[in-house]
Amino acid sequence: MKKHEHNEDPIELNTGNEEEVLEFPEDEVEKKAETEEAESASEESAETAEAEDAETSEGDASEEDKDAELADLKDRYMRLLAEYDNFRRRTQKEKEEIYAASVAEVVKEWLPLVDDIERAVASSENMDETSVEKVAEGIKLIGKQAGSVLGKLGVEEISGKEGEAFDPNLHEAVMHVEDENFGEQQIAQVFQKGYTCKGKVIRHTVVKVAN
Numbered sequence: 001m002k003k004h005e006h007n008e009d010p011i012e013l014n015t016g017n018e019e020e021v022l023e024f025p026e027d028e029v030e031k032k033a034e035t036e037e038a039e040s041a042s043e044e045s046a047e048t049a050e051a052e053d054a055e056t057s058e059g060d061a062s063e064e065d066k067d068a069e070l071a072d073l074k075d076r077y078m079r080l081l082a083e084y085d086n087f088r089r090r091t092q093k094e095k096e097e098i099y100a101a102s103v104a105e106v107v108k109e110w111l112p113l114v115d116d117i118e119r120a121v122a123s124s125e126n127m128d129e130t131s132v133e134k135v136a137e138g139i140k141l142i143g144k145q146a147g148s149v150l151g152k153l154g155v156e157e158i159s160g161k162e163g164e165a166f167d168p169n170l171h172e173a174v175m176h177v178e179d180e181n182f183g184e185q186q187i188a189q190v191f192q193k194g195y196t197c198k199g200k201v202i203r204h205t206v207v208k209v210a211n
Helices: 026-125 129-152
Strands: 155-157 171-177 186-192 195-197 200-203 205-210
Touching: 026 129, 129 155, 171 186
Parallel strands: 171 205
Antiparallel strands: 155 195, 186 205, 195 200
């Protein structure tokens, strides 16, 4: 039989006081180094994977926080929108109720005057020569009553007599005339009375202006 040749050096053992020297084959050393490198690489890969898993977990948690925050903001927005819509409807209803109450109050003040006018009309149907003066007096009373009702509502008559100075804020000029009896921009004639309500003009006095 042929003997197998070995390129590897034999292991030498020193005896006595000399230190023992162990010599390993080169292949064994290289395999051991490769094994250690592989183990080190495996450990590093495991650490990297753990770090990536941790980052992924943190990213998922962050996304969940954002989704929760967005849902909360959306809920708050919807609640605020509903509250505003309720406020708008309630305000509109209150305005309508205030307007209706105001109209009712005004009508209530005018109803006695309407009753007097109806009675005056009924009396004029059977009017004779002797009742003319009574009808005239009744009309005067109705006029006074109307003025009283306007006063209760805060309505005042605008001053606009002949000879007074024309004021475009209070008067409306529909005619212009040259008249020596009046000065420049004086009221020559009043066609229709004007009124204010609590300081606000609700109808200008319609006048003719001289010069």
